[in-house]
Amino acid sequence: MRWSLLGPVQATAGGRVLAIDRPQQRAVLALLLLNADRLVPAGQLVAALWADEPPTSARNQVQVCVSRIRSALRDAGAGDLLVTQGGGYRLTVRGTELDLTEFTAAVERARVEEAAGRPAEAARLLRAGLALWRGPALAGAAGAFVDAAATDLDEQRLLACERLAAVELGLGRFAAIARTLRPLVTEHPLREPLVAGYLLALAGCGQRAAALRLYVETRRRLVDELGVEPGPELSGAHLRVLRGQWPDGTPPPEPPPPGPASPEPPPELPPARPAPPEPPPAGPTPTQLPGQPAWFTGRAAALRQLDALLPADTADAGRDGGAGRAVVISAIAGTAGVGKTTLAVHWAHRVAHLFPDGQLYVNLRGFDLDGRAVPPGEALRGFLEALHVPPQRVPTDLPGQAALFRTLLADRRVLVLLDNARDDGQVRPLLPGSPGSLVVVTSRNRLTGLVVSDGAHPVALDLLPPAEARELLGRRLGRARADREPAARDEIVRRCAGLPLALAIVAARAVGQ
Incomplete structure (x- = not known):
């Protein structure tokens, strides 16, 4: 089996895409995959699909979607991977069959390799992980949760691209990272780490004027649209280009001769009016924490x-x-x-x-x-x-x-x-x-x-251990009352299974009697 979230949501068996093609079915499959190997209650699926406006037929629609997914898996000889259990559903995913799992593992291994002083291997792993993306995350799925979940996954991709830029800039692979970053900067012109990486890549390719022009246009847009100056990462990259220095203080390597491998010119950014923001007025320090819990115990x-x-x-x-x-x-x-x-x-x-x-x-x-x-x-x-x-x-x-x-x-x-x-x-x-x-x-x-x-x-x-559960119950009921009836106290602890909320509810009712 092969499961895909980094692009269109789909399941593949033996190279054949399974017939899970309706937007709602894809959304249910996506949520089960995001919670792979964990029980997903039916109520959580309903809330994820419709937020606070579920139709009266919501649970029935969920059951139909699950039935269609299970039928498609059964046709591929994998019907046992999706089971109904305790009012919910569990989808089993083996190893790195899920592209998201493979991607996150590649990013984590790249971090280890970079920390160990092996940047070339880190770059290879990051590029391998990014190659798993086939388009916008969760494409083809429809549900209330999809936009937020897709935004989160796409953010992981952008972070990996930013990490790749930092690694490959250190390796002097300016043209390659410039080609990678150019479409991303066009799509996210105010994402400063991407712009900073692209600016340095342009400078490394000998396009210093284009890099400086990109900084000026980005700064104008930040000031005009957000009312902020560039942050330290983008400002630092600009300063390095101005000084003609690389991270260790040495001049950047000689740029490659012009040719087909040279990056395209930087994307055009809309003009903006410079308008330095005024700082917000001073006021009381925010202290928004809820009150200190009166019965906190253990932990x-x-x-x-x-x-x-x-x-x-x-x-x-x-x-x-x-x-x-x-x-x-x-x-x-x-x-x-x-x-x-x-x-x-x-x-x-x-x-x-x-x-x-x-x-x-x-x-x-x-x-x-x-x-x-x-x-x-x-x-x-x-x-x-x-x-x-x-x-x-x-x-x-x-x-x-x-x-x-x-x-x-x-x-x-x-x-x-x-x-x-x-x-x-x-x-x-x-x-x-x-x-x-x-x-x-x-x-x-x-x-x-x-x-x-x-x-x-x-x-x-985890749940409270018995000793801490007894302590919490004693503090809520009064230690003397709890100690007078130890058998009843221990029975309450056992029935509440160490769940603090259940213990608090039982204690509140007991105090009111």
Whole structure:
């Protein structure tokens, strides 16, 4: 079997594309593949396909889609790969049969090779991974989740291209990386790492004037459309071209003679008016964290993992501690009510003093079946308002909002708590791009894209062990009452299976009796 998400969603057996061709069927297959080897509840499929407006026939439509997919697999002799289990569905994917798995593995191996001082092998792996893409991710699928999931996957591709540019520039492969980056810069003219890589590639090919012209046009557009100056990466690349220096301070190698291998001229960018932005007015430091959980208990191992992300010397916080880092607190089995938010809020209050420029919080409602997931743009507008940006200065598009947010946090130490995230695409625009700030994300999903592509640190949260469950119940009920009836207390702990939310509900009812 061969499963594909990096382009049209499809399944192939023995070189034959299976008959899974309706947009809704492809969306169901895509969601099962994104959660490969994990149980996906039917309710999660309904929410993913229709968000907060499912039709009355939603579950029946899901069942029909699953039946069609299973029938196509059965015709290929692989019907046992998709099973119904406990009110949900599980799709088994072996090894690297999924192109996304193969891509992320190639990117990770490239990172290891680069760290080991083997850039040529890192470049080969990155190009092999990027060759797996056959077009826009999740093409042909239709569902409420598709746009955000596709944006997340396409972001992983762009990050891999940026990494490839950095590696191949170091190897002096200027013409090759210029050809790779040119269409991407045309498509994403305000994505500064791509422009910086292309600018250096042009200079390495001897097109210094074209590189400088590209910088001028990009800067004008950034100022006009986003109200920001170029960031350090693009500005640094510009300075290197001006000085005629390569990373080690030496002049770049002699450019190749003109010929068919030379890159095409840089893309034309629309003119823009230079208008340096005014800084937002000063105001109170944002302190948006929810209240400190009153009954927090246990979680010593998870707290140690989180504490390890902070600098040993608090005077260095923001310089080395959390330098652009993100933490993903997820449930081991996607379990709701395991205490992800409680842990995150408790720890955030413990370390809030290390982030004197404020704390930002948003509930992204990624799994709220009675509401809707909060779009990244809505979350960003809330953050920008908390940072005292006047409404008329907030860009109308998501890339502009994200760029302004990163600019405002560039020299600040801010703790950002993103609660109940649905997927990587919902989170990535909310990540600061510079040292000093720390992002804590809670989700039922593992968000492996953030771990692989953004260096996020995973903290998997399991059910409470019996001793901690008894402690939590004792604190909620009163220790004396709990100790008077140890058998009843232990029976409650057993029936609640170590789930903090269930223990809290039972304790609240008991206190009210």
